[in-house]
Amino acid sequence: MILSIDQGTTGTTVLLFDRCGHIIDRSYKEFTQYYPQPGWVEHDPMELWQVTHSTIQQALKKANVDAGELSAIGITNQRETTVVWDRQSGEPVHNAIVWQCRRSAGICEKLKQAGKTAFIQAKTGLVVDAYFSASKLQWLFSEKPELKARAVAGELCFGTIDSWLIWNLTAGKAHLTDPTNASRTMLYNIEQQCWDPELLALFDIPPAILPTVKPSAGHFAHTDPEHFFGASVSISGVAGDQQAALFGQRCTQAGDIKNTYGTGCFMLMYTGSCEQSQRPVSDKGLLTTLACDAEGKPAYALEGSVFTAGAAVQWLRDQLGLIKQAADTEAIAASIPHTQGVYMVPALTGLGAPWWDMTARGAIVGLTAAAGRDEIIRATLEAIAYQSAELALMMSAEAQTPIKQLRVDGGASANNFLMQFQADIMAITVQRPVQVESTAIGAALLAGIGAGYWQADQLPASLSALDKRFTPAMPEQQRTRLFNGWRDAIAQVLVNSSKSS
Numbered sequence: 001m002i003l004s005i006d007q008g009t010t011g012t013t014v015l016l017f018d019r020c021g022h023i024i025d026r027s028y029k030e031f032t033q034y035y036p037q038p039g040w041v042e043h044d045p046m047e048l049w050q051v052t053h054s055t056i057q058q059a060l061k062k063a064n065v066d067a068g069e070l071s072a073i074g075i076t077n078q079r080e081t082t083v084v085w086d087r088q089s090g091e092p093v094h095n096a097i098v099w100q101c102r103r104s105a106g107i108c109e110k111l112k113q114a115g116k117t118a119f120i121q122a123k124t125g126l127v128v129d130a131y132f133s134a135s136k137l138q139w140l141f142s143e144k145p146e147l148k149a150r151a152v153a154g155e156l157c158f159g160t161i162d163s164w165l166i167w168n169l170t171a172g173k174a175h176l177t178d179p180t181n182a183s184r185t186m187l188y189n190i191e192q193q194c195w196d197p198e199l200l201a202l203f204d205i206p207p208a209i210l211p212t213v214k215p216s217a218g219h220f221a222h223t224d225p226e227h228f229f230g231a232s233v234s235i236s237g238v239a240g241d242q243q244a245a246l247f248g249q250r251c252t253q254a255g256d257i258k259n260t261y262g263t264g265c266f267m268l269m270y271t272g273s274c275e276q277s278q279r280p281v282s283d284k285g286l287l288t289t290l291a292c293d294a295e296g297k298p299a300y301a302l303e304g305s306v307f308t309a310g311a312a313v314q315w316l317r318d319q320l321g322l323i324k325q326a327a328d329t330e331a332i333a334a335s336i337p338h339t340q341g342v343y344m345v346p347a348l349t350g351l352g353a354p355w356w357d358m359t360a361r362g363a364i365v366g367l368t369a370a371a372g373r374d375e376i377i378r379a380t381l382e383a384i385a386y387q388s389a390e391l392a393l394m395m396s397a398e399a400q401t402p403i404k405q406l407r408v409d410g411g412a413s414a415n416n417f418l419m420q421f422q423a424d425i426m427a428i429t430v431q432r433p434v435q436v437e438s439t440a441i442g443a444a445l446l447a448g449i450g451a452g453y454w455q456a457d458q459l460p461a462s463l464s465a466l467d468k469r470f471t472p473a474m475p476e477q478q479r480t481r482l483f484n485g486w487r488d489a490i491a492q493v494l495v496n497s498s499k500s501s
Contacts, residue, residue: 002453003059003070003233004444005052006437007077007161008241009098009263010314012052014059015440019453021460023435025063027055034095039102039349042095045083048161049168057229067231073169073223074237074447076244076439077161078263079184082136084147084158084209090172093147093156096164097136100264100307100349104135105358107142111135116202123189123196125279125288130350130358131305133160134186134203141204151206158209160185162238169235171224177211178220179298180243183290188213190290191279193298216243217296217450237447241439242266243291246301248442249407249433250464252294257395257403259388259422260438261412263314264352265306267391269399273299282398285353286391295456296446302398304353304391308362309384310412312346316380322373326411333378333417341366343489344379354394357494365489384412385422386486392426405429409438416470424474425483434465 080099448454
């Protein structure tokens with residue numbers, strides 16, 4: 001079997017796949033979110049590892065599978081989240097700084113003011129934003145100079161979550177990452193495909209702390225039996241969650257596009273392998289990132305990010321107490337005909353593409369006495385679709401390719417109301433697979449290819465079976481009116497952001 005680890009922003013999912021691509025078992029556990037200050041988000045790296053380890057154990061036990069029966073392990077992970085740990089003890093020296101965290105926004109503003117935006121984008125394909133790892137790492141070293149000195153001395157390791165998991169699975173024998181994760185650090189040159197000395201100098205990052213980059217599909221390392229239930233198993237597939245989802249959705253032809261509905265929303269369009277196509281360049285705020293071609297080799301993709309999607313629904317549950325569980329939102333939203341003019345702008349950690357406003361804060365716009373709990377819940381779901389539609393419009397324009405269908409996955413794609421509204425507001429077909437765990441599927445496929453378990457041109461058909469198509473049914477006039485209202489709400493948030501800054 002293939003074991004797939006999907007280490008996400010709010011929890012870890014582990015799936016077991018057989019050779020036919022059937023899911024044998026699935027386990028999931030959440031972990032703690034820490035918010036030390038407004039806009040700051042942290043995880044405890046040791047808790048991440050312990051939750052991952054126990055979730056693997058739970059999946060194996062439920063399936064009555066011995067770890068020694070596994071053919072390979074695939075890892076997919078929340079990207080950009082920054083971990084630094086002691087090379088000897090393996091102990092973290094600070095909590096993980098999560099991709100959502102905005103604490104390094106000031107560093108990014110200084111880089112912009114210094115005219116470094118074009119320089120960084122030319123090398124990395126990324127916009128200058130606190131979203132990515134480099135400024136988080138620079139912030140940590142500037143706040144704790146003693147850690148910088150230890151890093152220079154070679155005593156510390158840096159990694160994104162994939163590196164942290166590999167380190168622990170191998171008992172500290174392997175400090176590795178893959179191109180898709182490296183491309184999200186803002187320290188990796190995506191054309192030359194190497195850590196970039198000029199970027200390291202710009203962010204004042206010692207090269208000694210960096211992991212070695214290995215292909216996404218191929219042997220990384222073997223697990224240490226003492227840390228992996230007595231078994232030595234090949235880790236043979238690694239990719240950042242969104243690139244893994246793109247691969248899991250079989251988007252390996254130019255123009256293929258998918259949207260993952262998780263803590264955030266992430267839309268990627270595959271544009272071609274690095275060997276056969278030129279790197280796409282966006283001047284409208286989209287990112288160029290490394291993905292995987294049909295064989296798991298480096299490829300280019302355009303990406304747009306919605307920072308707050310499922311996290312907004314979690315906020316309704318945990319902070320406001322409006323719902324007991326996320327699944328409740330579907331029936332509530334469908335029970336009313338509209339939001340009474342209410343728009344939710346869920347800029348809880350700033351706004352991503354196309355606005356890239358790190359200081360923007362969330363707002364509920366258009367409240368009247370006629371609106372209540374149900375309208376706010378429906379407006380939150382609609383906001384996820386509006387933000388995704390903005391990305392699709394921009395991506396289609398940048399690639400000069402009309403989008404004929406959108407492939408969807410992630411937890412919130414199970415929400416039929418959200419998917420129908422997405423189809424309506426974009427006026428295109430939305431296609432949902434039977435298995436919406438595309439990130440975990442992508443990691444499993446990469447691991448299977450990397451281990452020779454599956455051939456790249458003979459992957460299990462069961463993993464791409466279609467569940468449902470959502471076709472647009474909203475009149476054009478209504479679509480235009482709703483979208484204009486959304487953009488008015490965004491404009492109000494941006495105005496307030498400029499005033500506060």
